[in-house]
Amino acid sequence: MIKRLIAYFKNYKLPAILCPVLMFFEVLGDVAMPMLMALIVNRVSDAKDFTNADIYYILKVGGFMVLVALGAMFCGAFSSFLASTASMGAGAELREDLFKKIQTFSFSNIDYFSVPSLITRMTTDVNNLQQTGMMCLRMLVRSPFMFLFALVMSLSIHTELACIFLIAIPILAVAIILIMKTVHPRFMAFHERIDDLNTSVQENLTNIRVVKSFVREKHEKEKFKKANDTLTNTGINAVKIVIMNMPIMQLIMYVCILAIIFFGGRIVVDTTLGRIAEEVGLKAGDLLSFITYVSQILTSLMMLSMLFLQFTRARASGQRVLEVLDTEVDIKDPINPIAEVSDGSIIFEDVSFRYKTRCADDILSNINLSIKSGETIGIIGSTGSAKTTLVQLIPRLYDVTKGTVKVGGRDVKEYGLEALHDSVAMVLQKNTLFSGTIRENMKWGNPTAADEEIIEACKQAQAWDFISKTPDGLDSKVSQGGANFSGGQKQRLCIARALLKKPKIIILDDSTSAVDTATDAKIRETFAKELKGITTIIIAQRINSIAHADRIVVMDEGQISAVGTHEELMQFSEIYKEVYTSQQEGVISQ
Ligand SMILES: Nc1ncnc2c1ncn2[C@@H]1O[C@H](COP(=O)(O)OP(=O)(O)OP(=O)(O)O)[C@@H](O)[C@H]1O
Ligand SMILES: [Mg+2]
Numbered sequence: 001m002i003k004r005l006i007a008y009f010k011n012y013k014l015p016a017i018l019c020p021v022l023m024f025f026e027v028l029g030d031v032a033m034p035m036l037m038a039l040i041v042n043r044v045s046d047a048k049d050f051t052n053a054d055i056y057y058i059l060k061v062g063g064f065m066v067l068v069a070l071g072a073m074f075c076g077a078f079s080s081f082l083a084s085t086a087s088m089g090a091g092a093e094l095r096e097d098l099f100k101k102i103q104t105f106s107f108s109n110i111d112y113f114s115v116p117s118l119i120t121r122m123t124t125d126v127n128n129l130q131q132t133g134m135m136c137l138r139m140l141v142r143s144p145f146m147f148l149f150a151l152v153m154s155l156s157i158h159t160e161l162a163c164i165f166l167i168a169i170p171i172l173a174v175a176i177i178l179i180m181k182t183v184h185p186r187f188m189a190f191h192e193r194i195d196d197l198n199t200s201v202q203e204n205l206t207n208i209r210v211v212k213s214f215v216r217e218k219h220e221k222e223k224f225k226k227a228n229d230t231l232t233n234t235g236i237n238a239v240k241i242v243i244m245n246m247p248i249m250q251l252i253m254y255v256c257i258l259a260i261i262f263f264g265g266r267i268v269v270d271t272t273l274g275r276i277a278e279e280v281g282l283k284a285g286d287l288l289s290f291i292t293y294v295s296q297i298l299t300s301l302m303m304l305s306m307l308f309l310q311f312t313r314a315r316a317s318g319q320r321v322l323e324v325l326d327t328e329v330d331i332k333d334p335i336n337p338i339a340e341v342s343d344g345s346i347i348f349e350d351v352s353f354r355y356k357t358r359c360a361d362d363i364l365s366n367i368n369l370s371i372k373s374g375e376t377i378g379i380i381g382s383t384g385s386a387k388t389t390l391v392q393l394i395p396r397l398y399d400v401t402k403g404t405v406k407v408g409g410r411d412v413k414e415y416g417l418e419a420l421h422d423s424v425a426m427v428l429q430k431n432t433l434f435s436g437t438i439r440e441n442m443k444w445g446n447p448t449a450a451d452e453e454i455i456e457a458c459k460q461a462q463a464w465d466f467i468s469k470t471p472d473g474l475d476s477k478v479s480q481g482g483a484n485f486s487g488g489q490k491q492r493l494c495i496a497r498a499l500l501k502k503p504k505i506i507i508l509d510d511s512t513s514a515v516d517t518a519t520d521a522k523i524r525e526t527f528a529k530e531l532k533g534i535t536t537i538i539i540a541q542r543i544n545s546i547a548h549a550d551r552i553v554v555m556d557e558g559q560i561s562a563v564g565t566h567e568e569l570m571q572f573s574e575i576y577k578e579v580y581t582s583q584q585e586g587v588i589s590q
Contacts, residue, residue, distance in 0.1 A: 005129060038289035161264055182241050260294055369560060433493060442458070445500030508539065543583055
């Protein structure tokens with residue numbers, strides 16, 4: 001995992017290498033400071049009476065200290081800048097890769113992850129990795145070198161006194177390992193809760209109109225509060241272990257410093273009084289620098305432990321990001337794809353289907369249906385009878401679980417996806433327009449379409465009437481999701497967009513449900529007159545919308561219950577008759 005993530009730094013090699021190098025010099029400066037300070041203190045405490053030579057010496061060393069401090073500051077600041085440049089750049093590339101991968105996802109891939117989770121992975125998780133990258137670039141060099149240099153320096157000052165580390169460091173190591181082990185699963189859980197929170201927010205915001213119209217704000221607030229509280233608790237659960245890191249480290253550090261002052265102080269007194277020889281003794285300045293080295297050693301260990309903690313967090317994020325990148329896209333082009341769909345015929349051969357996210361029973365079972373090119377087929381059935389599921393198999397939005405779906409006489413799996421999607425236009429039940437202008441939205445159907453073609457398609461879909469009445473015509477603004485159009489207008493725009501593809505098969509999934517009956521009839525008329533060669537599949541709740549079809553398929557609980565013309569079904573299909581009678585009653589009672 002680490003190797004794959006590091007690969008994202010390949011375009012940022014220079015800053016990624018220069019940063020640790022500069023950091024190395026900063027460490028040198030930091031480590032040199034206590035030594036220089038000791039020189040001054042020792043000179044002062046040794047001096048019997050202060051001479052000009054002493055003052056000159058102090059000024060010289062002091063001046064040198066200023067230079068070293070400035071140099072270290074420059075190195076530190078510049079290396080931080082380089083670390084940010086490299087990790088931000090690498091993070092951006094990672095995000096781009098994720099986005100590209102998600103664009104190749106099939107519907108069932110997206111069902112598996114869920115949209116909010118994909119968003120969290122692209123934002124929070126990538127940010128986490130970015131931050132870890134930045135910390136690594138700076139700390140991974142700084143801390144070990146600081147630790148080593150300070151250790152060597154303190155050993156060279158007084159070996160026996162340095163033995164205190166022999167006790168302190170193992171205790172620290174055990175504490176860090178224990179903390180890390182406990183924290184990882186808690187961070188994993190934390191990220192899942194962020195997903196939950198995002199799901200709640202996204203669902204609320206995208207459907208804010210529904211929320212308001214049903215006066216569900218209170219319920220939504222409670223739902224959000226629940227997700228928010230759970231996230232907070234999971235966060236606290238993880239962080240309370242992390243924050244233990246700090247006091248443990250500080251406790252060990254202060255105990256060490258106390259021990260050093262206690263033992264070191266005695267040695268200094270003994271040396272000054274001449275009880276022990278100077279070579280094995282310790283001067284006041286040395287003790288001072290020794291203490292600074294101790295804090296450097298322990299701080300660097302503390303930094304390392306923070307880095308390890310960040311690692312455990314990043315590990316959770318890394319796994320989540322790579323899970324997306326490693327997902328096998330289940331619907332992709334075959335090895336030798338067929339580039340052209342020959343005609344608009346459709347055959348379902350013994351087709352069964354179930355959604356992967358629900359391991360329950362088959363949603364569709366044993367579907368056999370043959371549709372001739374150019375035929376108009378109506379599909380009717382109660383909600384949840386799998387009408388949408390059935391037609392989604394034609395443009396291969398999902399793959400069948402059993403059996404074959406053939407378009408133009410060939411298995412849909414043999415086509416290149418682009419060729420198939422170009423020939424099969426589907427107006428989804430939950431249709432969407434994108435922010436931009438009407439013209440831009442129409443060009444989704446055909447990027448090179450001229451205005452005349454767009455207008456023609458809009459006329460066929462009965463959308464031109466209302467577009468031509470707007471002052472801006474095709475340049476009218478479409479807000480996000482098409483919220484500034486009525487339901488019926490949106491549906492007609494979506495039909496026009498599909499028609500612009502000049503498909504061989506067009507599927508209208510409940511696409512005229514919000515259109516008034518007169519306009520619906522006009523759309524049907526145009527389709528019958530002008531789109532003769534195109535196989536048309538119309539899913540509708542109103543029998544009127546499909547009564548004219550060449551054949552009507554009646555769906556019931558994932559199976560085809562009857563197929564025939566309106567007249568035939570009125571004779572043979574109980575379900576169809578029932579629906580017809582209930583709808584007629586509705587009309588009469590009106
Ligand atoms: N993405 C999905 N993941 C899991 N189950 C799904 C998914 N989409 C639909 N289902 C389930 O499949 C069944 C059939 O749904 P489908 O949308 O095909 O019905 P439909 O006949 O189109 O209904 P409607 O008339 O309300 O549009 C339902 O029980 C539904 O819960
Ligand atoms: Mg449906």
